[in-house]
Amino acid sequence: MTLPLVVDLDGTLLRSDLLVETGMAFIRRHPFQLYKTVGWLAQGKTVLKSQLASATDIDVNVLPYNPAVLELIKIAKNENRLIVLATASHYTLAEKIAEYLQLFDLVLATNEERNLTAESKRHLYGTAKAAVSTFCEGLRARLFKVGVSVTTIKPGFVQTPMTKELNLPPLLIAQPEKVALSIVKAVQNKTNTLYTPTLGTDNAYYQTFTKLYIQADKSIVRFTASDKTLYIQPHR
Incomplete structure (x- = not known):
């Protein structure tokens, strides 16, 4: 079974955020029309993204792409995996980037009807992780009889x-x-x-999370240490 590779855009494929890029480009080009962005945002983030994408001309050739992510995509491409670009940025910009890079088989992005936020993309990420874990469990059970561990x-x-x-x-x-x-x-x-x-009780990780816990709402999160591993569980 070949699993797809789902790639986020802002902060992952790019070392920047396209909403910030288009916003700054709009201000540079129309410095006295900043008030328009307030009106667009008042109508919703989807409208803001759409209007900024239409009002600016971003050169996707010079965007700060992350070379490590590009290399990962190329490896997956050579393995004949489905490569998906899933982003909350506007689809016109996402399509331009996909066309420039020539690496993606499918583009999922924000349009006039849908703002593809993290909540909207979470099922893709969760599904991919669950698929990998389930595949490994099945492979482990199948190979156990021949003495192979997974x-x-x-x-x-x-x-x-x-x-x-x-x-x-x-x-x-x-x-x-x-x-x-x-x-x-x-x-x-x-x-x-x-x-x-692991977050052992005798290392800096434990101390850091303990400090975070002290500042947190105890009715929401509780930390318990067992066998020198820190577990996070809902407080009941």
Whole structure:
């Protein structure tokens, strides 16, 4: 089974946001018509995106594309996977980018009737993750009889070019070497599923999340430590 690759645009394929790009382009071109953007936004974010896309001419050739993401897409393309661009940006801009890059088989974007927000795209992301996990479970069960183990790796934030632009606290980003060692150990131990990095009670991750917890609403989130792993569960 070949799984599709669904790629977000703003902050992923691009190291910027097209709404910001078009907004700034509009202000530069029509500095005395800033009031129009307020009126468009008052009619909804979908109208704002549509009007800015129509009123500006963004050169997609010079946009700040993320080379690490482009390389990932090319690898998936060579594996004959379906490549989907799913973005909350307006479809006219998304189509221009897709036409320029010549990497996408399908484009899902905001139009006049629908604002493709994170909530709208979440089912694509969740479906893809669930499909991978389910596929690994089935493969694990099938190969168990012949002595082959299958380990599903579920990493958190790792220090890579793809996470460089996220501006996360350093303590929340694991080093590749540490994650790689945990993966090797999991494979050697024939672990079914590996979550890495774990949040041990004796490391900086635990202290960071404990601090966040103290500032949070205790009626919503509760942290419990067991076997030196931090679990997050709803407070009952």
